[in-house]
Amino acid sequence: MKNCESKYSRRTTRTTAVGELTLGGNNPVRVQSMTNCHTWDVQACLEQIERMVSRGCEIVRVAVPTAKDTAALPEILRNVKVPVVADVHFHYARALEAIEAGVHKIRLNPGNISDRQQVNKVIDACAANDTAIRVGVNEGSIVERRDREKYQQELQQDLVELMVAKMADYVSIFEQRNFDRLVLSAKCHDAARTIEVNRALSERFDYPLHLGVTHAGDVQTGSIRSAAALGTLLAEGIGDTIRVSLVGEPEAEIDVAWEILYTLKLRERQGPELIACPTCGRTEIDLPAMVQSVKIALQDIHKPFSVAVMGCVVNGPGEADGADFALCGGRDRAIIYAHGEKVATVPASEAVETLLRHIKLAADTEK
Secondary structure (H helix, E strand, O other): OOOOOOOOOOOOOOOEEOOOEEEEEEOOOOOEEEEOOOOHHHHHHHHHHHHHOOOOOOOEEEOOHHHHHHHHHHHHHHOOOOEOOOOOOOOOHHHHHHHHOOOOOEEEEEEHOHHHHHHHHHHHHHHOOOOOEEEEEHHHHHHOOOOOHHHHHHOOOOOOHHHHHHHHHHHHHHHHHOOOEEEEEEEEOOHHHHHHHHHHHHHOOOOOOEEEOOOOOOHHHHHHHHHHHHHHHHHOOOOOOOOOOOOOOHHHHHHHHHHHHHHHHOOOOOOOOOEEOOOOOOOOOOHHHHHHHHHHHHOOOOOOOEEEEOOOOOOHHHHHHHOOOEEEEEEEEEEEEEEEEEEEEEEEHHHHHHHHHHHHHHHHHHO
């Protein structure tokens, strides 16, 4: 595959170990996602995690709202090869149970636990067990607090400034106990505000940052919002791990996250890159059907190479020359290219089959 190193320089951060992975510093931007099944349903949880990992999920987060969920963690951890994060809210006991079970990181927002001594117990347990902590500030929780009487003075503050100030308050809790194995996260439902608050965090703190847009939406709108926010920040060198939040199964989140990183050349593509021209009035073949057929056929291939499926003679030859394999159609016929060389001219009905045959032939030759 024709590729190049990313031109985007990363900001300098501390490093935080999460299991066998290390976030921050010069380490790759890591992809994570979250299960959407009950953690206490061990079999369903393990099956979903297996699907997630097969799609490239590098860190898995699971919800632990009940003791029944944390009781399932030891068996899950025995069968999962990637770091596992316990998502803890409100109940510090769930955090302690998850830490004892051996999770690699917990998500803990100190604002959700009013008793400081309980928070301190969690911090000390993490320190004793080499467990990392993700400290989060979400726009929704900040807005809720702004509406309360005790926060009336803060109503005059800019929301981004307030989120950064709240994060500083949280971080100080950990630093007072000499705990620095932190990952920071500030999420908003608005992409522009997500960009703004993470820029501010990157200037204020040198801990690794977890990026995401909360309440992103369905696959179509959520992918766009996430790509806009995360892509902008990553292009500025901000961000050490990402989650794309989408409604539905987590596999889609992972696919979108990887495509963002691939597009910015922040991670090396592990499978084929499919390039297709937009259909227009010049198109004389059934390009959408061809693209879909090629996409399906490439799903189980894990070698990095590029495939162009083009519908006319305007952009087709140029893309074919730049791709490892290409199909250029026109007037019910198609020319097949391999590494810039014409290897076949066939009827449009045979184009996809011929393209895939040459891809397979090249793969077999490389073995």
